[in-house]
Amino acid sequence: GAVVSQHPSRVICKSGTSVKIECRSLDFQATTMFWYRQFPKQSLMLMATSNEGSKATYEQGVEKDKFLINHASLTLSTLTVTSAHPEDSSFYICSAINRTPSGANVLTFGAGSRLTVL
Amino acid sequence: DQQVKQNSPSLSVQEGRISILNCDYTNSMFDYFLWYKKYPAEGPTFLISISSIKDKNEDGRFTVFLNKSAKHLSLHIVPSQPGDSAVYFCAASVNSGGYQKVTFGIGTKLQVIP
Numbered sequence: 001g002a003v004v005s006q007h008p009s010r011v012i013c014k015s016g017t018s019v020k021i022e023c024r025s026l027d028f029q030a031t032t033m034f035w036y037r038q039f040p041k042q043s044l045m046l047m048a049t050s051n052e053g054s055k056a057t058y059e060q061g062v063e064k065d066k067f068l069i070n071h072a073s074l075t076l077s078t079l080t081v082t083s084a085h086p087e088d089s090s091f092y093i094c095s096a097i098n099r100t101p102s103g104a105n106v107l108t109f110g111a112g113s114r115l116t117v118l
Numbered sequence: 119d120q121q122v123k124q125n126s127p128s129l130s131v132q133e134g135r136i137s138i139l140n141c142d143y144t145n146s147m148f149d150y151f152l153w154y155k156k157y158p159a160e161g162p163t164f165l166i167s168i169s170s171i172k173d174k175n176e177d178g179r180f181t182v183f184l185n186k187s188a189k190h191l192s193l194h195i196v197p198s199q200p201g202d203s204a205v206y207f208c209a210a211s212v213n214s215g216g217y218q219k220v221t222f223g224i225g226t227k228l229q230v231i232p
Contacts, residue, residue: 046220097218109154111160112159112161
């Protein structure tokens with residue numbers, strides 16, 4: 001089945017530094033990838049839609065200069081948290097659309113990246 | 119405004135019994151509904167989906183029922199197994215700007231007691 005690989009799974013950084021998270025579709029091409037964020041005991045919140053070869057579409061309230069998204073190829077999207085602060089500590093998850101034989105557009109998720117900003 | 123609601127934060131079920139997880143939605147434009155299972159510190163795993171034109175979809179121990187008039191769907195797991203213990207997210211999707219935009223509920227934590 002479709003596999004989405006996300007790296008790193010855990011990262012700890014100092015406040016003010018930038019962190020890059022990679023999301024790769026391993027056995028299928030993904031023109032569109034999605035980045036989610038999950039706070040403890042809360043739902044997955046869509047941050048932005050990453051489109052291959054074009055600018056990402058950000059959800060309301062998400063700072064595009066803070067969360068830089070690059071989707072340079074059909075199998076790779078990256079999320080860079082710039083000048084990270086403790087409030088950016090969260091679980092970030094990427095996903096890509098995979099179409100099932102029944103025609104459903106199913107999101108295949110990466111394993112997630114736990115970011116801790118000290 | 120939460121368009122997908124899972125009102126039960128947790129559910130405990132005895133092994134072998136049926137688990138019923140419920141989900142309500144408000145947006146009548148949703149055209150696919152999905153259930154995901156999530157273990158701690160992992161990404162969600164797709165479980166089962168249903169198109170808005172159907173009212174039931176079954177896959178092994180998992181069955182999803184959709185009641186469009188009530189804007190309600192449910193996931194039935196029977197028989198429940200301890201390995202089913204996880205957080206289950208209900209999700210709904212709608213075509214937005216050429217791609218399927220997916221909205222998630224807050225999740226229901228299922229505990230299957232051996």
